Amino acid sequence: MIRPWPRIASQTVFDGGLFSVTRDRTRSPRTGAERDVYVVHMVDWLMTVPLTADGDLVMVRQYRHGSREAGLEIPGGLHDGAGEPPQEGAARELAEETGYGGGVLSLLGELRPQPALLSNRLRVYLAQGVRRTAAPQPDAGEDIDVVLLDPREIPARIASGEMNNAMTVAALALARFGGHL
Numbered sequence: 605m606i607r608p609w610p611r612i613a614s615q616t617v618f619d620g621g622l623f624s625v626t627r628d629r630t631r632s633p634r635t636g637a638e639r640d641v642y643v644v645h646m647v648d649w650l651m652t653v654p655l656t657a658d659g660d661l662v663m664v665r666q667y668r669h670g671s672r673e674a675g676l677e678i679p680g681g682l683h684d685g686a687g688e689p690p691q692e693g694a695a696r697e698l699a700e701e702t703g704y705g706g707g708v709l710s711l712l713g714e715l716r717p718q719p720a721l722l723s724n725r726l727r728v729y730l731a732q733g734v735r736r737t738a739a740p741q742p743d744a745g746e747d748i749d750v751v752l753l754d755p756r757e758i759p760a761r762i763a764s765g766e767m768n769n770a771m772t773v774a775a776l777a778l779a780r781f782g783g784h785l
Contacts, residue, residue: 607633607634608633609630609631609632609633610630610631610633611628611629611630612629612630612631612638613628613629614626614627614628614629615627617642622646623644623645623646624644624645624646625642625643625644625645626642626643626645627640627641627642628640628641628642628643642721643721643722643723644721644722644723645723645724646682646722646723646724647682647683647684647685647724648682648683648685648690648724648725648726648727649680649681649682649683649717649724649725649726649727649771650680650681650682650683650690650693650694650697650726650727650729651678651679651680651694651697651726651727651728651729651771651772651775652678652679652680652694652695652697652698652709652728652729652730652731653678653712653728653729653730653731653775653776653778653779653784653785654678654679654698654702654704654707654731654734655707655730655731655732655733655734655755655784655785656704656733656734656735656752657707657733657735659754659755660752660753660754660755661678661752661753661754661755661758661785662678662679662698662702662704662734662750662751662752663676663677663678663679663750663751663752663753664676664677664678664679664701664702664748664749664750664751665677665748665749665751666701666746666747666748666749667746667747668769674747675766675767675768675769675772676751676753676761676766676767676769676772677767677769677771677772678772678775678776679697679698679701679702680694680697680701680771681693681697681700681701681743683727684696690727691709691711691729694709694727694729694731695709695731698731698734699737699738699741700740700741700742700743701740701742701746701748701750702740702748702750703736703737703738703739703740703741703750704731704734704735704736704737704750705734705735705737705738706733706734706735706737707731707732707733707734707735708731708732708733709729709730709731710729710730710732711727711728711729711730712728712729712730712775712778712779712782712784713727713728713778714726714727714728715728715771715774715775715778717770717771726771726775728774728775728778728779730779730782730784732784755785758776758780758785
């Protein structure tokens with residue numbers, strides 16, 4: 605049986621505001637050996653799989669600095685926390701990035717984006733029956749185009765590499781396995 609590794613000590617080695625990195629001294633419960641591991645800490649993420657009443661998937665094409673390219677993704681962002689329920693944060697991100705809202709919002713599941721390095725979680729929501737309610741209001745650091753997509757196009761867009769954000773693909777898989785796409 606795999607047991608948790610006790611953390612003996614933890615030291616922040618970088619704090620960039622958006623995320624921080626700690627060097628944690630841990631001990632293997634199997635061997636007793638100690639080792640240092642690095643953990644990236646950031647707030648939880650929220651993503652929404654939004655579907656219009658006509659069955660279109662509302663997506664965003666967004667520039668990403670890490671990959672230095674624009675990708676096709678579902679809308680999402682950081683959970684502001686500070687008393688904001690995650691479901692409200694998901695609705696907020698959907699409205700800010702796409703201008704879509706309304707409909708019925710429900711939790712599809714929670715994922716760990718990269719548990720080897722990241723401490724946070726991703727909450728994925730389904731929004732059914734959304735409609736355009738306002739103009740998008742992206743953050744100053746975002747360039748976004750709203751794209752309506754027939755969900756039947758998803759496999760081809762993934763296969764072509766146009767849709768290569770792993771969290772988007774995983775979120776769409778949750779929606780598909782749940783019978784929503």
